[in-house]
Amino acid sequence: MNVARDNILRRVHAALSAEALRPVAPTSAPVFPPITDPEARFRAEFVALRGEIIENAATLRAFVNGFAKIATDGSELTNKIIGEPNAGVRECDLGVTGCDYLVAQTGSIIVSTLSAGGRALSVLPPTHLVIAQHEQMVGDLASATALLRKRYDKHWPSALSVITGPSRTADIEKILVMGAHGPKRLALYFAD
Amino acid sequence: MTTPTLLQFERDATVKAADLRHRAVIQKNIGTYNIAVANGRTRFADWQNARSHAAAIKWETINHLDRYLEQFEQNVLTNGGHVFWAETAADAREHVLQLARRHGVQKVVKSKSMTTEEIHLNEALEAAGIHSIETDLGEYICQIRGERPYHIVTPVMHLTKADIAQTFQEKLGAPLTDSAEELAMIARAKLRHEFMTADMGITGGNFAIADTGMIALTENEGNARLSFSLPRVHVAIIGIEKLIPRLEDLALLWPLLAASGTGQALTAYNSLIGGPRQEREADGPQEFHVILLDNGRTRLLADGEQRDALHCIRCGACLNACPVYSNIGGHAYGTTYQGPIGSVITPHLPDAQEWSHLPYASSLCGACTEVCPVRIDLHHHLLHNRRNAIQRRFDGPIQRFLFRAWFWAMQSPVRYAVAAKLGNIALRRGLAHLLLKPWTAKREFPTPPKQSFRDYWRQHERRA
C-alpha cells in the first residue's frame, strides 16, 4: 500500500480529464540533414571538439608511452592493442576502453558498462583512449539508439554514456576550459 | 496587491536595473550565447519542424502522464532500482534523509539539479549533519559563496574571473590567478577527492524514459557521471513532468536541449542510468533510487490551458531571450525558477498571491515564446496568469476601482469624450503629476494636443 503513489496517480488521472490544446503538428520531413560521408563527418566533428585521432600503430605506441599508469577495460581487443593494465582506475593517468558505437552526426562515442569496463573508467582518468573499429560507425543518433536497443533490449547495462568530446566547462565568464571533471583529453584509435 | 515579496522584488529589480556593470556582464554573456545558438540551430534541417516534433513528444507524454509514470516505475523496479513517490518537497527531503541514515552517509556529492534547489535539499542535509557538496563548477562556486544559482544553465553568469579567484582565495586558500583554466583546475582537484570519498551521489534527471526505466543526464563537465559512478548509493530526484515515452525520443531531445541551452551539437556527456551495478559489471553503486516529485505539478497539470508549461526541458533559452531578465538578472525574481518559465509556473504554487506580481513584471514582448524549443506558449500564459490573479481578486481595491471607472468611460463614446477632455485639460495644466510620477520620474510624458483625432475628423469631414 503506497499512499503517496496512489494520491499522485489519482491526481494525475483527474487532472487529465481537462483537455489541452495540441501544438502545431510536425511534418514528416527529416529533422536533420542527411549525412553523406559518415567517416568524414565523424572526423570533422570529433576534431572540432578537440578529440584526438591516433592515425596509426606507431603514433599509438608513442601516445601510450607518454603515460606511466595505464588502466584498461581488460577486453580482448584492448589487451591485443594495448596490452595489460598496470594501474587501477583511481590512480591511472590513462584509461583505455572499447565502445559501442561512433556517431558521425555529432562526433560522439557511445560507451556502456559492458563495452567500456564499467562506469568510472571512461570518465575518471585524466586522459581517455578509445579503441574502436570502423564497423562501429553509424550516421546519426536515431540509428545509434535503434542499434543500442537491438543490442541491449533483452538486458540493458545499468549505465551508458554518449561522449561528445573531452570534459569541458564555460561557467567562468563563458571561457572554454577543458577537463572540468572528466577527461581533459579524449583520443580515438581505429584497430582495423 | 502589495505583498512583502512584491516590495522585495521592486527593491531588487531597482538595484539591479541600475547596475550598469551587472547589465554589461549579463548582456555580454547573452551575446555570446546568441551567436552559439544561431550556429547550433543550423544543424537542424528545419528548426521550426524540430520544435514541433519536440512539442508533440512532450504533449503525448504529459497528456498521458499516468500511463507513462507507471510504465517507468515498472521498468525501474524490474532493473533492480527503487522508486519513491514524493507528494511534497518535505516528503522528498525526508526520504533522502532516511536513505542517508540507513546507509550511514556522511558525505554527499551532488550534480546540478534545479529540482534539488526547489526542495531545498542541501539545507536539510546540512541540518542533519551530512556534508553535501555541489560538484558542477558554477554550482560549487555558488555554494562556497553562499548564493543561490543565478541561471538555469550558467549558475555564475554574473561573476567575473576576479570574483571567482577572490572566492577561491578566501574559502580554499588558493593563490589568486587570472586564468580561467587554473581556477577550474583548482576546483577539479578539490572535488576529485570528494567524489572518491563520498558515500552517496545525488543527481537530478533531464529526462525519464518510460519504456526502458532510465534517467537521462545531460552535462558538460562529467561531475554527474562521477556522482553516479563512484559513491555506493545513487539517488536521482526528478519532477514527474520529466517523463518521455521512448529511448529513441532522445535522438531529437538531446540535440534540441544542447542547441537551445548552449548552442552545442550535444553536450559532452549524455548518460543513461537504468539501475544499480549488475553482477557482470566492474563498478557502480549498490543501490539506485529514483524519487518522483509532485510538489504542485499535478495542480499545473489540471490546468488544461497552461499544461504545456510542464513540457519545459529546462534549457534556459527563455531566460536568455527575455529583456527583463537581461536587465535585472536571476536573483531578483526570488524564486527557484526564474525568467519567463518561472513567472508562468510559480503562480501555480500554493502561495500564489505572494508571487502574483511576477506575470506582470513583463512587457509581454513574446521573445520567450519565439525561442522555446518545445513551443510552450509562454507569454500568453503570463496573460492567463494575470487574468487568474484578477479572478482571484489579488488586485487591490484602488486598481479595481480605477479599471471599473475606465471601463465605464470606454463603453460610451460620449463618456469617453468627456473623460478624455478632462484628462486632456489635466495633463495640459500639469495636474496629473502624482498619477504620472512612475513615468515622469525618468522620462518625459507627451503634452496632449488641443485637438484630438475625432475632433479633427468631425471638423474636417463636416466641411468636406
Added chain:
Amino acid sequence: MRVALFIPCFIDQLFPNVGIAMATVLRRLQVDVYYPPDQTCCGQPAFNTGYWDEARALARRYVEIFADADAVVSPSGSCTAMVRNFYPELLGKPTQATTHTYEFSEFLVKHLGVTDVGARFPQRVTYHDSCHALRELRLQDEPRQLLRHVQGLELVEMDQAETCCGFGGTFSVKFPMISYAMDEVKVSSIQNTGARYVVSTDSSCLMQIDGYLRRLNLPIKTISLAEVLAST
C-alpha cells in the same frame, strides 16, 4: 471597398497626427475611408491587466461598430494584434471584424500590394520593431519595404531592432525601473546607428523611446511610420 479607420484611444488623444497621416496616405491611394465615431478603445489595457470580462465587453462593442467594414485599418500593431489575435479567444470565435482588421503597413503591402506611396523623407532613419507587430502579426519586412521606397530616406538597421523597448502598457508604470533600463538599452542601440529619426509602426513604443530621448535632450527624434509615409 469601404475601409474603416480604427484610431486607438491613445492615438486619438495624444498623437492625432498619426491617424491623420494614415488617412491622408490611404486617400492618396484612392481608398474610400470612413471613421466610425462611436469607437473608443479596443480594451487592451484591461485585457493585459487581467480584466477579461471588461475587455470582452469592449470587444463586443468593437465587433458591432466595425461589422459593416470590408476592412478596418489601424496605425497600431498592438491594437491590431489585440483585435485579430486575442478577440477570438475572448469572444470564443473570430468574426468578420476581427479577421479583417489590419495594421497600416500590413494593409498597404499585403492587401493593396503597394510599397511605394510617393513619399519623400530625406533623413537617416532606423526602424524599431514593435513586439506586437513583429511577433503577434509577423510584420518585419513590410514596414521596411515601405521605408525603402521613400525618396531620400536612408534606412540603417540598429543592433537590437527586435528587442523590446520596455513599454508593455501598464508595465511601464508598474515596474518603471525595469521599463527604464530596457528603454536605455534600446536608445543606446539607436544612437549607435547615427540615425536622426527612429520609426515604428507603434506610437506607444515611440512614446516610450521619446520620453527617454527628450529627458536626456538627445538629438534624435521619433516619428511614426504613417507620418513618414505621409511626408512629401
